[in-house]
Amino acid sequence: MNGSFRTCPTTGLKVHAQADALIKANAVVATVALLIGGITAVLVLLTRWQAVHLLPADLFYRVLTVHGMNMLIFFILFFEMAVLYFASAVLLNSRVATPRLAWAAFGLMVLGTVMVEWTMFTGRADVLFTSYVPLRAHPAFYLGVILFAVGALIVTSIFFGTLVVAKREKTYEGSVPLVTFGAATAAIIAVITLAHGAAIYIPTFLWSIGVMHVDAQVYRLVWWGLGHSSQQINVAAMVSIWYLLGALTIGAVVVNEKVSRSAFVLYVLFISMASAHHLLVDPGMGSAWKVWNTSYAMYLAVLASMIHGFTVPAGMEVGQRLRGYAKGSFEWLRKAPWGDPGFSSLVFSVIIFGFLGGITGVTFGTEQINIIAHNTLRIPGHFHATVVGGTALAFMGVTYYVIPLIFRKQVAFFPLAKIQPYLFAGGMVVFSMAMTFVGTFGVPRRHWDITFQQAPFDVQFAPAVDLLLGIMALGGLIAALGGGIYILVTVWSVFLGKPMAEGRTA
C-alpha cells in the first residue's frame, strides 16, 4: 500500500497517495458532522430566541446534545486527524507510517460516531455533550465515544510514527517545519485528552450496564480533562493553521523559530491544568487546588497564546514587506489579499479568538468572576468565539487550499467563497457578544424556557435580555448562512467541481 507519490504542482511537495486518501476521507466525514451540527445549531438558536421558541422541550435537549457532540467532537476531531496526516506525511514528503492501521482507526472512529449518532437521534442519550453521571444514556453512547477515542489515539500514534519514518528515511533536512512542530504539540495534547476520555468513559460505560459505581464529582473532574483539553488540541491545531495559512496566502515568514516553538511547548506543559476552571464553584475541591490550577499553571498557557498573537501577525507583516509592500506602516495590510477567503479567515480567526474568546476565557478562570458566570450564557458566548470564530473559521480558511492542493479541484462559486468568511466572522462576533451580554444578566445556558411559564415561582430577567436574544439570533443566522455557503462550496467543489491541471506522478 506504500506505492505511489505525486508531486504537487503548486508547492512542489511529494504527496503520498495514502496520505491524500486519508486526508480526503477525514475531511469528508468532518464536513458531514459540520452539516449535522450546523442544522441543529439553527434549531437550538430558534428555540433559545424566546420570541420564536421553535422546539418542544424534549426535542430541544436532544437537538442540543446532537449539536454539541457533532461540533465539538466529530467535526473538530475528524478535521484534526486530516491536519495530522497533512502536517506529517505531506509537509515532510513522507509516506504514512502504517496505512492499513490508519484505515482501521478511521473505521473505528466512524463506527463510534455512528453509534453515538444513533443513540442521540433515537432519544437514547438525552444527556447533553457533558453527559454528567448520574444522568443516564444508553450504553452504546458511551461505547461509541470510547471507540471514537481509541481510533483517534491510534491516529495520533501514526502521526508520531510518520515523524519517525520521515526522519529515518531522510525525507527532509534539518528540523521539522514549524507547522509540523505545532501539529506535534496538538498531537501530544490529544494523547493527554484522549487518555482522560478513556479513563472516564470506560468506567461510565461499566456503570451504564450496572457493573460499577461512578462518583458524580470524580466524573466531572476527569471528564473535563477530556472536555476542556480537547479544546486545547483545537488551540494548538488552530495556531499551526495560522502559520500554515499565513505561509500559503501571503508568504508569511517565521520571525523567530525559537520564540514560536517555545510558545508551543508552553501549551504542552501548562494548558491541561486549565480544565480545572470548570470546577471553580464545585464542592469537591478546595480553594488551594482551584487557585493553583487556574492561575499559576494556566497563565503560562495564556502567555503562549499572547506570544502567538504577536508572532503570527508579525510574520505576516514581514512576509508582505519582503514581497515589496513596504510603504508606510500599513501598506502591507492594505495591499493584502482580502478577497482570498483563506487570508480573510486567518485574520478574523486571530482577532475573534484572541480578543473575544481569549479575554472572556481568562476572566472566567478566576474564582469570583466564575461565581457570576458559571453555567450562564456567558460560557457558550465565550466558547463560540474560541471554537467557532477561532478554530472552525481557521479550518474553513484552510479548506480553500485543501480543495485545490489535496482534492485537486477548483473552488466552486468563488465569489460566494470570497464573502463567506466575512459573513461567518461578522455573524459570530454579533452572536457571541450578544450571548455573553445575555449571560451577564444570569440567564442560564442549556435551558429550554427562560420565561419559566410552568414553574412554581415567577422569574423575571432584565428587559434588555429580550432585545439581546434577538440580536444573538440575528448574528447566529448570519453565521449559519456563512456556514451554509461553506458547505455548499466545499461539497460542490469536491464532488462536482472542475479538476485542476494534473500534477506529475512519481
Added chain:
Amino acid sequence: MHTGLVSPKGIWWKPAHKAEKIWVAIAFAWCMVLFAMMPLWHFKGGQNPSGIRHKVTAAAYARRTQEFIRTYQVGTDAGIPVVEPPPGSDVYLQATSFSWTPVLRLRKDAEYIMHLSSLDVNHGFSLSPVNINFQVVPGYDYALRVTPNEAGEFQIVCNEFCGIGHHLMVGKIIVIDGDATASAGGGE
C-alpha cells in the same frame, strides 16, 4: 527568512528580535499580575466559592433537610414548605429533579451556613436576579457562609441540565429586614 512550511536547517535557536523580546516581557509581566490577583482577591474579595465540604449520602442529606424543615417551618408557598431559621444557623437546601426544597426566609445582614446538595443528578444553584452560581453535586454537601445584604424575593433557577423538567425547577429565597420580627409565620 522562511515560512512555517519549510524545514529550518542548522541551528534555529537564535536571539529574538527586540520587538519580540519586549512583547514577551510585557505578556509575561501581565500574566504575573493575573497570577498575583488570584490569591490576593481570594483573601481580599467579598465573595468566594470556599466553603465547608463533606461527602454525604442522599438519604442522610434528605433526613437533615426534613429535620431542618420540621424544626423551623412557618408555612407553605406553592406547595413547598417555607422555613425561617434563626440567624447563624445551618440552612439546608435540597435539590431534586425538579424542585428546590424548602423556601427559605432569611434575615438581612445575618450570617447563615447554607448547605447545598442534590439527591439525584447534578443541579445548578443560580440566584436570580443577583446572579450567583454554584454547582450542586450529588453525594457532596457544599456549605457556604452567606450573609444576605439586600431584602426582597429571590428565585433559585436550576442552571445545570437535569432532565426533561429542568425548566420547571425554580425555588425561592425571601430576605426580610432585620427589624421585621412580626413577619414570622408569613407565606401563604
